[in-house]
């Protein structure tokens with residue numbers, strides 16, 4: 001399993017950091033987690049074939065986490081995709097996401113590949129889906145008035161990745177993985193894009209991400225870091 005950040009900014013992108021998006025890659029396909037910005041461009045730059053995406057997870061419908069979705073689905077159609085695509089989200093976001101896709105005529109278009117928008121189970125630690133060796137589980141988080149959830153991806157023999165999405169400090173997110181919590185607020189720069197393809201294990205960029213995600217010392221849960229995190233997340 002490999003993963004990389006396609007975007008790491010807050011709600012407003014900077015010159016070098018686009019809005020939030022992460023891709024997790026296995027030999028059987030890839031999962032995109034959140035869809036800000038222009039993911040196809042950044043997937044190409046990361047060495048991930050866009051059509052390898054078998055599933056997309058939209059944690060919540062703030063624009064910086066979801067506005068790239070219609071363009072991505074449309075790009076798939078233009079590129080001749082035939083394989084079905086499943087988009088996972090919270091139950092209350094199924095219809096808004098379907099409406100967003102419909103607005104751009106990217107849902108149930110004649111001749112188009114099948115797009116399914118599916119609700120995840122909101123129970124903490126519930127299994128959302130499997131993709132080959134990847135097991136994706138979720139837990140609710142605390143993003144104020146916006147319903148949201150955190151995502152964990154496991155694969156046998158690989159380090160797990162937990163993505164909090166936008167949240168205040170939250171016990172359910174910590175419980176999702178106490179030692180490998182990847183906080184958006186601690187990602188200081190968008191990582192340089194490096195080739196990231198199935199079968200190319202251990203590229204320097206991938207190792208850097210994994211070490212960063214797995215280091216408790218760099219993600220200390222002390223009060224000062226929680227205050228910084230709260231300010232960051234509450235603005236997301």
Ligand SMILES: [Zn+2]
Pocket residue numbers: 060062065143146166236
């Ligand atoms: Zn948000």
